Amino acid sequence: MLSKYPLSEVEKSFLKESGVEKISTLIPYLTVDNFPKLGLLTACRFLEWAAENPNGVISLPTGKSPEFFIKWTQFLLENWDNKKGKDVREKYGLGNCKKPVLKDLTFVQIDEFYPISSKQHNSFYDYVNKFYIQGFGLSKENAILINSDEIPLANGLTYKEVFPDLKVDLSLRFRDPQNDLEKLQQESIYLIDKWCGDYEQKIRDKGGIGFFLGGIGPDGHIAFNTRGSHIFSVTRLTETNFETQAVAAGDLGGIEVSANRLVITIGLDTIVYNPEAVAIIIAAGEAKAGIVKDSLETPLDNVFPATVLQKLKNGRFYLTKGAAVKLTDSMDAYYEKGEWTWEKTERAVIDLCKKIGKYGHRVKLSDLKADKYTKLIPDLSEETVSLVMKSTEAKLAKGLEQETDEVLLHTGPHHDDISLGILPHITNQLHEPSNEAHFSVLTSGFTAVTNTFVIDTLQHTKKLLDEDRIQMVNFEDFFEVGYSLKTDKDVYHFLTNVASERAEERERGLCHRVVRALVIVFGVKNKAQLRETINEVISILRNSYDGEKNPSKIQKLKGMIREFEEELVWAHFGVQVKNVHHLRLGFYTGDIFTEQPDKKRDVEPIVEMFRKVNPTKISLTLDPEGSGPDTHYKVLQATAEAVRQWGEEKDISNLRIIGYRNVWFKFEPHEANVIVPVSLGDMSVMEDSFANCYLSQVNASFPSYSHNGKFSTVAKRIWVNQLNDIQLLLGKNYFYQHDRAKVRSSHGLIFFRDMNVEEFLATARELEKSIEGML
Template identity: 80%
Template sequence: MLANYPLSKTEEAFLRESGIEKITTRIPYLTVDNFPKLGLMTACRFLEWVSDNPEGVISLPTGKTPEYFIKWTQFLLDNWDKKKGLEIREKYGLKDIKKPVLKDLNFVQIDEFYPIASQQKNSFYHYVNKFYLEGFGLDPKKALLINSDEIKLAEGKSYREIFPDFRVDLSLRFREYTNEQERLQQQSIYLIDQWCAEYEAKIREKGGIGFFLGGIGPDGHIAFNTRGSDLFSTTRLTETNFETQAVAAGDLGGIEVSANRLVITIGLDTIVHNRDAVAIIIAAGEAKAPIVKSSLESAMTNVYPATVLQKLKNGRFYLTKGAASKLEDSIDQFYASGEWTCLKTERAVLELCKKLQKYGHRLTMEDLKNDKYTRQIPDLNENTVNEVIRSISSKIDKGLEEEKNEVLLHTGPHHDDISLGILPHITKQLHENSNKAHFAVLTSGFTAVTNSFVIDTLKNTKRFLDTGRIQMVKYEDFFESGYKLKMDKDVYHYLTNVASENAEERLRGLCHRVVRAIVFIFGVKSSLELRDQINEIITVLKNSYDGEKNPKNIQTLKGMIREFEEELVWAHFGVQVKNVHHLRLGFYTGDIFTEQPDKKRDVEPVLDMLREIRPTKLSLTLDPEGSGPDTHYKVLQATAEAVRQWSKEEDLSHFKIIGYRNVWFKFDAAESNVIVPVSLGDMSVMEDSFTNCYLSQVNASFPSYAHNGKFSTLARITWVNQLSDVQLLLGKNYFYQHDTAKVRSSHGLIFFREMNVEEFLREARELEKSTEGML
């Protein structure tokens, strides 16, 4: 299977555990169940390599991807000869090696934004110093780092003088300068290019990188070598593409910043210069599955930069099963292993329809027997496709069922998750008067609000105060207790002016809520104090660099703006403010690595909410693999533990849990058990409510790499594509000739899974087990 690729003892152990029986890709890979375990596998391989190369050259990644690699490495070093450490070592091929010593390793920084101050906490320079040099106890004298402050520029000037707006125009490499500032910029670019060449030379003087670990971007980039990069590229100053800018937006405070910031990166040839190097790409989650497939199954090409690892006998991909799910090997194993299930039959037939672009009723027995997956269906016969059609149709029937006398609790990790996931399903529930609905967002979501949005809002708040248009501050008891009252009035005022298209009055409604928030957070006692506090917040934000972690009270203000936005969405359907719950779980801090959920701090608020509301149905984002945005699976852990504890107090035999997904990761029609038709009207409601209510998100400062625009548009595209997949099986006439108007009007579909408590806890438990004993 891997005759041409030597496996280490650690890799052999993880390969055995994975159950993989066949690897046919051009670069070998290993898989694990979830994101935390991906970190364990990587840490074990790293320490195994260090034990043989105590003075070797290493290059390690930044960002959220290596979170569990860092945590497991530190855990193993701290517990090397303790019970848990010994158990892991024995299980994964580290039993016979001495505890590795990291202090003599040579470190090479992979990449950096340019320009960026080295002391900024969102610089990669700061990251590697904190988590690798300090965290791993490496010697700074043996480190090659990218420090923007130390790269010499024209006439000894700083980058703030040369590039005052932080924009570097690389066309100056090839054209004449037009003024004195451009002359200095041109000279500086040449000096940066020279610095990059010298950086490359220093790496090669060390013999090249011996152990490289990197993530992979949605376009396939490794380091900042984006799609189209030269396979023989070296360290350089370069531009990025949209996908990379979207991913970097979180680090830099919005795509407005990342779109105009260049990067310094080692090249593809830098990574593979040492042909004996161990080079590992790690990827988690189904969102990465398409680019993983292209990178592993394609010949070497600049279209997929990671294919350069084909040059190395020790080049590897370490993947979660979700990230590996589109590999032909994984698909083969899915169908070949274990008992045959209805899920396998449905998925095989649905995929055959897509592959052949044939409607289900037109599939022939010859088509079924010629396909390597459908031919495996037990008792394959002329009625097989009709049985799949009936099964999928029954899921649509389930999505059409009327729900009455339900107490509904819809939850999301972030504001807008619920809306983007299942809004059309919820609107149907809300139209039934016997249902009672509650909505809960479990984190405060402040990281999604830019400084510039808050500054603009506060300036408008001052303007309204100065012109006497926020009259509530004049009430005698406002600063004592009045600010807590009439929250629904703010919402009603705002939405009334959505209807009348009065933008100025909508803004005034927002500013009313901001005033209440400031009084609540800062405890101001008068209009004068209020103005002073607004000015102070503006000053703090103006003096903050883009992407800087805000003080806690400003985090709370940003979070309360998001909470107001959520209240506006559900008020569209008559839901009162008191039925929109804001839990602000404590693990969500704005740090690059958030804490694991704590049973008292993070679970008890969810459990108390369940006890108070006593829902009959609970919805949540279901990401049991532990990939995607880390907040999603940490919220899942907290919610699962709360449900587990509640189940000990109450009879939950009739309690249902709806697991939905949205723009980050998706179900397919086969693995879902409820399919909800979505009309053009549903799509318009979702688009309009998103645009009018999620004010801080409309400009898409933190977009998905899959779409340069609002998440609501991406959600609509997802629903439309899901209809397209099912339509190939059922036929278009199934929809436009259906007896039910809701189906006839459908132009999109939502997939989700309805589970009982036991089914839900079983899935969530797999993720929890992956981090036990580490934290």
Template identity: 80%
Template sequence: MLSNYPLSEVEKCFLKESGVTEITTKIPYLMVDNFPKMGLLTACRFLEWAAANPDGVISLPTGKTPEFFIKWTQFLLENWDSKKGQDIRAEYGMSDLKKPVLKDLHFVQIDEFYPIASEQANSFFHYVNKFYIDGFGLDPAKALLINSDDITLAEGKHFSEIFPTLKVDLSLRFREASTKEEKLQQESIYLIDKWCGEYEQKIRDKGGIGFFLGGIGPDGHIAFNTRGSDLYSTTRLTETNFETQAVAAGDLGGIEVSANRLVITIGLETIVYNPEAVGIIIAAGEAKAQIVKDSLETTLDNIYPATVLQKLKNGRFYLTKGAASKLTDSVNSYFQKGEWTQAKTEKSILELCKKLGKYANRLKLEDLKNDPYTSLIPNLSENTVKQVIDSTIAKLNKGIEKEEGEVLLHTGPHHDDISLGILPHITNQLSEKSNEAHFSVLTSGFTAVTNTFVIDTLQYTKKLLDQDLIQMVNYEDFFQTGYKLKMDKDIYHYLTNVASEEPDQIKRGLCHRVVRALVSIFEVPNSQKLRETINDVLAILKNSYDGEKNPPKIQKLKGMIREFEEELVWAHFGVKVKNVHHLRLGFYTGDIFTEQPDKKRDVEPIVEMFREVNPTKISLTLDPEGSGPDTHYKVLQATAEAVRQWSKEKDLSDLRIIGYRNVWFQFEASESNVIVPVSLGDLSVMEDSFANCYLSQVNASFPSYAHNGKFSTIAKRTWVKQLNDIQLLLGKDYFYQHDMAKVRASHGLIFFKDMNVEEFIAHARELEKSIEGMI
């Protein structure tokens, strides 16, 4: 495969560094350790191409995926001749490369929501102008952009007049218009189609795209060419599917918006029109592993749109190890290269069970010898499977050990991460009275709360104030000090009404906390000013477009709603409000690209919390590849640095770090060293607490692409699937005949990794190194 495709000097260097020696996929790929390193690879290749094609045609992606491509490109251009820049260029085959000048490149916008105002910060038009036209110093006159405001519609009207609800009914392409409004809409749709054809022709007049860089969606879409798109498709106005709408929900302010918004996208044929084009798809994280495998190992197929890159001799995938983990090449390499480990033995045995549809205790030595992977197990014998079974039982035994006298600090990047990651494990710990538990969410989490939710809550709050049903505001000292008091009472009353099944009183409980938050944030001095403040906030939100970045005080209000929800969850188990810590790290700003954690602003508060709590165990989400939501790996960086700093003050040789994963990515059984049983009762507690406490999330405005509903359902399915895997190794009877009721009641399992401080720091170090010196 490698000999059939010419690699650039940059690609040769990264290929050598990766250690990959065989590529058997339909499209070549390069693999790097983590998400930031993928940005470096992509930036180097882009600048290498731009130096050779100073007036070429480029098309670059939007969203969060290109974050480190953009940052590394800017860094290299600004530091081309500095020592750091020279070192990077020398390492990756660019020593003799003349610094590229980007101002003569022709830019082609890949896609856009329709309709959307161009001045909105969440429009892709705004994105490409900010990060590419301005950020890279491109010439606006040489850019082909998709500006909804400028597309001619019927009678010369603006889209807000033609489509006042911002919904476009594409059935009007094929049916008769029944009203004057529909006739204008139908004519406008035809005019948009005409515009798309002209846009396509302008791209072709330039000779087609010379350098295309795009991400890949969970359904395999590139640009907005979703699963099933015609491989010969061109620029068009089209609908999207659920997976794409779920991904876009964060940009547009909720799936309620993205589900009703169309898109304009270049087509698959547009991408490959120029046969000499460099076409690159970037993908990070294990969540993308299956679609990457399908896209790279399948012949041309409209079910997998990215297979269209097979038409380009310079078609490539740039992947993190996680994204490449299911490729046949990666699986072969994992088992065939390097030291053989116990994890490899466990993984190969489990995969053989799945392949043959057999329980482990029914595997014969002949089965193991005939399999390409299990046959590699050193000292393969009749006892090999039993050793794996014993190892798995040891992990399970560790998960049911009684923990006593521990000071537990459970942390999460977002609200609900801890609950969705390891709630049943925590309930076991909380049942032991000698344990002390603390919980900390490290960011404010305000982006997960929709404007609509806050508007509805504030309007209900006004109604209660009018009815004198928020009586605490009548207390003489409420606006001076009273608003800070009786937080635990708020929580208790709220949960009492959950138990009583009083929905109005539950909502009233939320409104009480919102009033406290308003008084705190806006320094409200009296009842009259409280009403004025509520009206001011309502006016701002009602005049904001969906997905617009809120002012800081409204961000804080949304964050305090999330914090209240988190306190409610842990109050289920008697945890006091003072034991739920809200760190609100400063890097979390609501911008498309959040800042890197700052050692003073973001690390010191974590160290202070460690000093205050003095934990013996710390749990955290473990994403060393940096491929999950960007908040996850930035929190991981800050936490790792905090542990390092704390270790200078205190002997941490006995401190244990619990690395868990949640709905975004999961451990394999072989990666974990602790397995915790999950009963139906545990599943019910998790589902109920999510539904009763995370009120802002129940409607799933920002769902996972894997499920159109609550995240708690995904967690439940994950735990059940993990049980199914372990049952292949241990047998179902191991569970229902076990001596312990906890194991007999297992209908799901949680996997996590128990580490000492050195092991944890090693996991985080590679991610830190990949970013060091750039920002």
């Protein structure tokens, strides 16, 4: 495979570093260790191509995926001739490459929502102009762009006049209009279709795209060519599917918007029209591993749009190791290279049970010898499966251990991460009175609160003020000091009315906390000013477009709503407000690309929290590859540095680190060393606390692509699936006949990794190393 396809000097360098010796997929691929390194690889390959094709046609992606591609490209251009730049170039195949000049390249915009104003900062048109046209110094005149404001519609009208609710009904392509507005809309759709044809022709008149870089969606979509798109599709106005709408919800301000917005996208045939094109798909993280395997190992198929790259000799996938983990090549290399570990034995046996559909105690030696991976197990015998079963039972036993006299600090990047990751494990800890528990969410999390939720809450607050049902504002010292007192009372009031099922009173508890937040954020001094502030915030939000970055004070208000929600969850178990710490790290800004964590601004608050709490165990989301939301790995970086610094001040050799994962990224059984049983009662507690406390999330405005609903349901499904895997190994009898009630009642399992400080820092260090050369 390696000799069949031409590799550039950059690709040869990265291939050598990857250690990959065999590529048997239908499209070649390269692997790197993590998400930031993926950006370096794509930047080097782009600059190599641009140096050879100064007048070429390029098409580059939007969204969060290209963050490090953009940063590394700018870094290399700015440092081309100094030592920092030369060192990177020499290492990765650009040593003999002349500095590329990008101004004469023709840029082709891949896709755009429709309709959306080009002036909105969440439009791809704005993104392209900011990060590529201006950021890379490209020519605006040469660019072929998608500007919704300039696409001609019937009678010269604007899209807001033709589509007043911003919904485009594509059935009008084929049916008779029912009224004058529909007649206008039908004429306009035909005009948009003509515009798309002209757009396609402009690209083909240039010879087609010479360098294409794109991400891949959870359903396999390339650009907005979703699962099932025609292999010969061209630029068009089209609908999307749920998975794509869920991914786009973050850009557009919620699934409520993205579900009703169409898209204009180049087609699969547009991407491969130029037979010499370099077309690269990037993918990071194990969440993408399944679709990557299907895209690389399946013959040309419209169910997997990326298979179209098989048409190009320069078609490539650039992957993190996590995204490549399910490839046959990766599996072969994992088992065949290096020393054999116990983890390999566990993985091979558990996977074999799933492959042949047999319980562990029924797997025969002949089954082990017939499988390409289990046959490699050293000293293979009738006892092999039994040993794996015992090892797994030991992990379960560890998950059943009653911890005592621990100071527990549970941390999460966002509100709800801790609950969705390990709530049943935490409840076990909280039942033991000798344990002291603290909870800390490291970012404000305001981007997860919709404008509509805040408007509705503020209107209700105003109504309660009119009815004199928020009596604390009548106290003499409320606006001086009273607003900061009795915050536990808000929490208790709210949860009491959850218990009594009085929804109106429950919401009054939220409004109490919102009033306190308004006083803190806006410096409100009296009741009149409070009312004015509420009206002003409502006005600002009503005049904002969905997905628009809010002013900093409204960001803070939204964040404080999320913080209240987090306090409510842990108050279920008697945890006081003072033990729920809100760090609001400064790198979290609501921009498309948040900053890298700063060692003073973002690390020092974590170290200070460690000093204050003095934990014996710290839990955190373990996403060392940068495969989940970018906040996850940035928080991981900051936390790892804080642990390192704290370790310089005191002996933390006995500190334990609990690495958990949740709806974004999950452990396989062989990766975890602790397994915690989850009962139906545990699941109910998690579902109920989520629904009753995370009020801003219940409508699932920013859902997982795997489920159109609450994240708590996604977490529950993961736990159930994890039980299924272990049941296939241990047998169902093991669970329902176990001598411990906790195991007998388990209908799900949680996996996590218990590490010492050195193990944790080693895991996090690779991610830090991949970025530090750029900073």
